[in-house]
Amino acid sequence: MPDPLIPRLKQLIVETLRLEDVTPADIADSEPLLGGGLSLDSIDALELVVRLEKEFGIKIASSEEARSAMASVASLAAYVRERGDPSRLPS
């Protein structure tokens, strides 16, 4: 069964970064977020990290950890599942 967190993260990425001409459905689960087809950069990563921390109550410790978590939507979902506040995660 697909993780409902994945579509929520895709929606959050599109909203937070105000991506034009990109819908949540356009983002593949395994697509690299940084340096991939979405062309997100470190400033985008900063905005996304701030939003993720507020939304899910996670604490990202370093820029390397953020980069690793954002390898793809699937890896980001796994990271948030592991460290997020359970009460804020979709089940």
Add this chain to the structure above:
Amino acid sequence: MADTAAPVRVTDCGCATPFGDAAATHAALLRGERALVPARVLGKEGGDPVPLALIPGRTLDEDAPPGWLPTVRRLAASMPEGDWGSPRRPVFVTGSNFGVGGLYALRRSGDLAFAAWGAPPTCTERLREDLGWGPDVSILSHACVSAHLGLLEASRAVESGLAEEALVLSFDFLSPFVAGGFHALKILNADFPAPYRERPSGAIGLGDGAAFAVLSRGRGEWVLEGQSLFNEMHHFTSNQPDASGFTECLGPVAAAARGRRIWFKGHGTGTLEAGRMEVRAAAQAFPGSPLVGWKGSLGHTLGSCGLVELAIAIESVKAGRTPGTIGDEAPAMGDNVAFSGFANGEFDGVVCASNAFGGAHAAFLLTHA
């Protein structure tokens, strides 16, 4: 009349760090002391603990007038007297943040007193009045190479004969706004910085810093050569992956240093990618030259770092001993990194380099006349 054939020299230089003046800072670095301590990133509003180095007695939170003003006044009192701010003795004020934390405090509190110091023009005008300078004061800001830019512009003023002497003042004092910004990027985090060390994740520290230098021609013990600035214009926060910006910047300095033995004072904030690039570029441009960085102790003093670290480099040459790179015990990024202090009497000069957001790079060669 200045001798227009003579090189630009530093006739006087000083700094203020949490350890004190340049001599006290140099001595503390030689002892391997660290000024950075864990502090809440948002000051009285809390937040995560991060490594910060504040001038003793100062708090991270903004005051109006700012709590850093006494430090600048003390530093100014150690400058040579003169009609600073006159056409023949212009002043170049540099920094990356000036009183920007004041704007944040204004937004939160609504207290208009914060606005008076909250932007470069207002901040510099208040300082000009406070220190009794004339109107010939320029403001230069280019992130963390701001001090280098001030030194270059001051050198040009002196070199061209327009100025007899020029004063460069650089300062950056931390605030919740500044610390919070670096913390949002996650490069300011719970770890202490360990410049030029291969660790799983990078970390910087931030520090208060202020410094000045007086430049003239034909007088003074310290010669500035090969001043170089290069901006990659690659990205707000990252360098060209091939480190070409570092190489381009160091080229003219290496040409100026050809045939001389030098040691290298690097930027070394504690981030991993930029650290690796700098270590490699320094080794290529200056083979066999030991590389040191002092931000593992002082933290990154942002736009003032080039001038703060120039004052410490001068102190190192005066004392005959260069402090090593302070950090932890992780493996070095290169054989050229010096973690222990060393005697510098056999060297002919020191290259001082800084780097900045926006892919900006700056360096110069300092020699003893």
